[in-house]
Amino acid sequence: MNRPTASRFSALLLGLLVVPCAGCAAEPPPPPSPPTVTAAARKAPPPPEVKPVAAPEPAAPPVDDRFAKVTIEVQKVSGNVYMLKGAGGNIAVLVGDDGIVIVDDQFAPLAPKIRAALKGISDKPVKFVVNTHWHGDHTGGNVAFSNEASIVAHENVRKRLLEGRPAIEIAGKTRDPIPPAPKEALPIVTFEDSVSIHVNGEDIRAIHVPHGHTDGDSLVYFPHANVVHMGDDFTMEGFPFIDVASGGSVRGLVGAIDKAVALLPADVKVIPGHGTLSTLDDVKKFSAAVKDVVKIVDAEVKKKKTLEQLKAQKVIAKYDDLGKGFITTDSFLETVYKELTAPPAAPTKPAGAAPPAKPATTPTPAH
Numbered sequence: 001m002n003r004p005t006a007s008r009f010s011a012l013l014l015g016l017l018v019v020p021c022a023g024c025a026a027e028p029p030p031p032p033s034p035p036t037v038t039a040a041a042r043k044a045p046p047p048p049e050v051k052p053v054a055a056p057e058p059a060a061p062p063v064d065d066r067f068a069k070v071t072i073e074v075q076k077v078s079g080n081v082y083m084l085k086g087a088g089g090n091i092a093v094l095v096g097d098d099g100i101v102i103v104d105d106q107f108a109p110l111a112p113k114i115r116a117a118l119k120g121i122s123d124k125p126v127k128f129v130v131n132t133h134w135h136g137d138h139t140g141g142n143v144a145f146s147n148e149a150s151i152v153a154h155e156n157v158r159k160r161l162l163e164g165r166p167a168i169e170i171a172g173k174t175r176d177p178i179p180p181a182p183k184e185a186l187p188i189v190t191f192e193d194s195v196s197i198h199v200n201g202e203d204i205r206a207i208h209v210p211h212g213h214t215d216g217d218s219l220v221y222f223p224h225a226n227v228v229h230m231g232d233d234f235t236m237e238g239f240p241f242i243d244v245a246s247g248g249s250v251r252g253l254v255g256a257i258d259k260a261v262a263l264l265p266a267d268v269k270v271i272p273g274h275g276t277l278s279t280l281d282d283v284k285k286f287s288a289a290v291k292d293v294v295k296i297v298d299a300e301v302k303k304k305k306t307l308e309q310l311k312a313q314k315v316i317a318k319y320d321d322l323g324k325g326f327i328t329t330d331s332f333l334e335t336v337y338k339e340l341t342a343p344p345a346a347p348t349k350p351a352g353a354a355p356p357a358k359p360a361t362t363p364t365p366a367h
């Protein structure tokens, strides 16, 4: 496939690229008014070419009910950067004359509400969507926003969206399989290490941090506003979820946070993947807890303890406060234990990784 690369990025930034219409019939048109938005709403531009195709909503009201009462809270963070909270991952928003940039876009059914919230901040179109990783609570709105925006993400985000995944067990619950995402949901600009977006007087940097929450994580930094969106490598809602099936690892997450702490100014404002607006000190505290858990479990593993013994002994009970959310204390303990006791493996192959293009004359590592 002939996809745009970072080297062609400047063309995108000039606004010369006409993004193919998504034809996103699944999304209903935006509601007539933005009831939850505080900023003064200006005259809305004409609605995009969303055709009033009847959505098959009567078939699945319980699913939609999940989002019916969700409101999108808008919080000004710094400069022209805002944080949106609704259901799913937090959204960072940069507004300005060049258009809106959003980082992550929650679940698909929330796109009209997100749009309404954005209109309360700016009447410009959304020009860029950056995905911090591939999970559906961060990329669900991609289809809706692809009408007007270019979607940017690490290449493994595209690969995993393209592939979907079978049903798996996460934190003791079986999760439904995820079908391959439609073309409109896919990032059209991908990068390996980092990419910059120069709009609205900002020099936004999306920086890949490998194998933490998933293998496609990026933190997205707005240096002029001094704000960072950490994706799900950092959460204010308890223990981190390590999506091992998506190439995540606890030690990778620790490394990702170390990288972020080394890179970011001490007074940076931190948008976590989930939870309230935070500081770098919050990130350090979170990281220290994760590192301590790894240290505690590692010491027990060296004593040949079993997972069941560690659970029975409640070896990380001092962090029980972090285990009250999505990831319980035992679930996180299990993740760490399994990682520390796993045999040394070859580097995780990224989703959809193609075989080496050149014939291997010598046995080289996969990475």
Ligand SMILES: [Zn+2]
Residues within 6 Å of the ligand: 133, 135, 138, 213, 232
């Ligand atoms: Zn996630």
